[in-house]
Amino acid sequence: MNPVAKILIIGGVILIIVGLLWQVGGKLIPFGKLPGDIFIEKGKVKFYFPIVTCILISLVLSLIAYLFRLFR
Incomplete structure (x- = not known):
């Protein structure tokens, strides 16, 4: 797999996880x-x-x- 594609995929997954944690975690962690x-x-x-x-x-x-x- 192309290294740039791999970095973009990993970055996208991290952004999705951070976005979900931001929505859920905002209520748990102020x-x-x-x-x-x-x-x-x-x-x-x-x-x-x-x-x-x-x-x-x-x-x-x-x-x-x-x-x-x-x-x-």
């Missing part, structure tokens, strides 16, 4: 509202920075990248 995420509201001004969510997503993507390198 991404964007984890403890440690910064939310400041003063009057009409709202500031939101999901730092813990960003760190968690970074760890998951790093683990996936590591597994791809491991099984390559």
Whole structure:
């Protein structure tokens, strides 16, 4: 099989899985509202920075990248 086709198929499957988890997991795991995420509201001004969510997503993507390198 062509390596580009293989990468596209794997990428598509990963996107489908992430999309399904996003729909189902949004109710189970409150991404964007984890403890440690910064939310400041003063009057009409709202500031939101999901730092813990960003760190968690970074760890998951790093683990996936590591597994791809491991099984390559």
